[in-house]
Amino acid sequence: MAATDLHAADLRRDERLERWKLFGLASPAILLVLVVLVIPVGWLFYVSFVGADGNFSLENYERMVSRKSYLRIFVTTFQVSILTTVLCIVIGYPLAYFISQLPTRWANLCLVTVLLPFWTSLLVRTYAWLVLLQKQGLVNQWAISLGLWDEPLKFVHNMTGTLIGMVHIMLPFLILPVYGAMRAIDKDYLKAASNLGASPRRAFWTVFFPLSTPGLFAGSLMVFVLCLGFFVTPAVLGGGRVIMVSMKIVSNIELFVNWGAASSLGVVLLVLTVIVLWIASRFTRLEQMAGGGH
Amino acid sequence: MLNWLKSPASETQVTHGQRLWLYAFAAIIMMLLVLPTLIVIPMSFSDSQYLEFPPETWSLRWYRNYFGSAEWMQATATSLKTAVLTMLVATPIGVLAAYALHASRLPYIRAAFVLLITPMMVPVVLIAVGAFYAYVKLQILYTITGLVLAHSLLAIPLVVIVTGSALQGFDMNLEQAARSLGAPRWRAFLTITLPQIRFAVVTSMLLSFLASFDEVVIAMFISGGDNPTLTRNMFNALRDQIDPTIAAISTIMILITTLMMVLVAIFGRGKT
Numbered sequence: 001m002a003a004t005d006l007h008a009a010d011l012r013r014d015e016r017l018e019r020w021k022l023f024g025l026a027s028p029a030i031l032l033v034l035v036v037l038v039i040p041v042g043w044l045f046y047v048s049f050v051g052a053d054g055n056f057s058l059e060n061y062e063r064m065v066s067r068k069s070y071l072r073i074f075v076t077t078f079q080v081s082i083l084t085t086v087l088c089i090v091i092g093y094p095l096a097y098f099i100s101q102l103p104t105r106w107a108n109l110c111l112v113t114v115l116l117p118f119w120t121s122l123l124v125r126t127y128a129w130l131v132l133l134q135k136q137g138l139v140n141q142w143a144i145s146l147g148l149w150d151e152p153l154k155f156v157h158n159m160t161g162t163l164i165g166m167v168h169i170m171l172p173f174l175i176l177p178v179y180g181a182m183r184a185i186d187k188d189y190l191k192a193a194s195n196l197g198a199s200p201r202r203a204f205w206t207v208f209f210p211l212s213t214p215g216l217f218a219g220s221l222m223v224f225v226l227c228l229g230f231f232v233t234p235a236v237l238g239g240g241r242v243i244m245v246s247m248k249i250v251s252n253i254e255l256f257v258n259w260g261a262a263s264s265l266g267v268v269l270l271v272l273t274v275i276v277l278w279i280a281s282r283f284t285r286l287e288q289m290a291g292g293g294h
Numbered sequence: 295m296l297n298w299l300k301s302p303a304s305e306t307q308v309t310h311g312q313r314l315w316l317y318a319f320a321a322i323i324m325m326l327l328v329l330p331t332l333i334v335i336p337m338s339f340s341d342s343q344y345l346e347f348p349p350e351t352w353s354l355r356w357y358r359n360y361f362g363s364a365e366w367m368q369a370t371a372t373s374l375k376t377a378v379l380t381m382l383v384a385t386p387i388g389v390l391a392a393y394a395l396h397a398s399r400l401p402y403i404r405a406a407f408v409l410l411i412t413p414m415m416v417p418v419v420l421i422a423v424g425a426f427y428a429y430v431k432l433q434i435l436y437t438i439t440g441l442v443l444a445h446s447l448l449a450i451p452l453v454v455i456v457t458g459s460a461l462q463g464f465d466m467n468l469e470q471a472a473r474s475l476g477a478p479r480w481r482a483f484l485t486i487t488l489p490q491i492r493f494a495v496v497t498s499m500l501l502s503f504l505a506s507f508d509e510v511v512i513a514m515f516i517s518g519g520d521n522p523t524l525t526r527n528m529f530n531a532l533r534d535q536i537d538p539t540i541a542a543i544s545t546i547m548i549l550i551t552t553l554m555m556v557l558v559a560i561f562g563r564g565k566t
Contacts, residue, residue: 019398019399019400020398020400022393022394022397022398023394023398023400023402023403023406024394025390025391025393025394025398026390026391026394026395026398026406026410028387028390028391029387029388029390029391029410029450029454030391030406030409030410032387032443032446032447032450033409033410033412033413033447033450035428035443036421036424036425036428036443036444036447037412037413037416037421037424037447038409038412039428040423040424040425040427040428041416041420041421041424043424043427043428044420044423044424044427091323094316094319094320095319095320095323095324097316098316098317098319098320099320101303101304110320110324113324113327113328114324114327115555116327116328116331116555117327117328117331119504119551119554119555120331120547120548120551121507121508121525121544121547121548121551122508122510123508123510123525123528123529123532123544124331124334124544124547124548125330125331126532127334127528127532127540127541127544128330128331128333128334128544129330130532130536131333131334131337131345131536131541132330132333134536136344137345138333138347168326168327168330171327187305188305190304190305190306191305191306193306194305194306194307198306199306200304200306200307200308200312203306204306225415228417229417229418229419229420231418231419231510231511232510232511232529235533236529236532236533246417246419246511249419249420249423250419250514253423253426253515259427262423263423266417266419266420266423269417269419269420270416270417270420273415273416273417274415277415
């Protein structure tokens with residue numbers, strides 16, 4: 001009796017040891033995340049609470065509330081993020097729906113048009129829009145020769161250009177999870193709805209749409225979170241007229257070498273991101289969101 | 295044609311005719327998704343200082359400009375070196391981590407998973423500023439080592455997710471069988487498990503390469519001096535003026551990315 005108990009204890013200890021050994025295989029990756037991400041960001045967090053005189057102070061956060069220019073940056077960031085997300089939904093949802101209705105082979109072909117820009121360098125795509133939309137660019141040239149408008153319109157170095165570029169870059173992040181959710185919908189439900197007398201429109205809104213909302217939700221949040229911290233596209237296509245939080249962080253470091261101001265903005269940006277993700281995790285699994293983009 | 299328009303298009307008996315608006319809309323959007331990027335390619339072969347389409351005269355002027363510039367060549371070398379090294383660093387440690395999370399049944403694996411995918415969630419500007427600070431202290435600012443570490447950080451979530459989902463489709467009993475026949479765990483992993491998840495591993499490698507090769511914001515902060523990356527130089531050039539050399543570089547980058555995608559399609563078959 002005593003001997004078997006001893007064995008059981010040994011076995012249990014062995015198993016625990018084995019589990020820890022296996023877990024240890026993750027340590028290089030965890031170490032990397034700690035050293036390059038967690039510790040430096042933790043330090044930024046600390047710096048954001050240090051004032052110009054070197055003591056604890058909230059001056060970096062007070063500045064954000066008291067100065068109008070900072071308030072405007074946050075308003076712009078939210079404006080750009082919300083508008084981009086809405087435009088992505090309006091454009092991406094119908095496209096995902098269209099692709100989901102095709103036979104698999106055709107659907108895969110159409111998906112390539114979504115994946116191709118997804119894989120192309122962000123910088124290259126932003127550059128392409130800059131070339132197309134500038135004053136002497138293709139869009140203006142063609143529109144004027146077709147007689148759509150007479151004077152070259154200003155599309156870049158403003159909000160319009162930023163939104164065009166951002167929507168183009170964010171669309172795949174919305175389309176892929178939405179498409180995934182739509183493919184998973186059992187078509188028999190729609191047949192049943194029609195059999196019971198629902199019009200096509202009614203069947204779509206009462207059966208299909210609600211079943212596709214988890215994908216739509218995951219995709220929209222992904223787009224929104226990515227927009228909040230976006231830098232390259234607004235910096236190039238906004239031409240200094242669209243200033244988002246990330247750009248202010250960069251200029252605070254590069255131009256003013258003001259770590260406190262940059263850190264506090266970074267902390268606020270991170271907190272906003274975490275809040276959005278936390279809300280998201282209550283409705284959908286984080287893995288699904290993260291995996292949705294790939 | 296008329297018959298097709300009146301034929302049902304879905305289970306709910308919507309006719310193709312009623313859906314024409316959707317078809318037209320989808321066609322336009324798909325064109326808008328692809329064409330803007332592709333149009334850079336013919337433009338890069340233009341002889342003109344001003345980017346025009348279609349080019350009036352063709353030339354390789356901007357390619358000569360690029361290949362003739364020591365600065366661009368050095369930046370390209372830095373980018374390629376960094377991307378290859380990132381691939382070689384991030385893939386093994388990411389695969390190991392994914393395996394650890396899959397096989398170890400400790401209660402902490404959920405927390406570890408969340409930690410490992412945080413680089414994907416944290417705004418990249420914040421990672422860049424943090425790394426900049428840390429690298430000054432560690433004295434690895436403006437080095438390839440520093441770049442590789444930061445880019446590996448970005449690549450790890452991709453590797454963990456892709457490999458992790460492949461492991462979920464793998465029957466661990468096969469590895470158990472090998473081990474009960476006397477193979478040590480590492481050998482069972484290398485000869486039984488790894489071949490089964492090889493497509494995911496190849497996909498992870500290529501994703502890591504691209505994550506590093508395309509990265510701009512972190513490179514803006516921690517690359518420079520003797521080792522600026524291609525993207526960093528491109529971004530700076532874009533801020534100043536529209537130099538057609540960028541079109542040539544963009545074309546080359548599109549070529550590299552397409553090559554990678556084809557490689558994934560060939561070697562990474564199965565699910566991504």
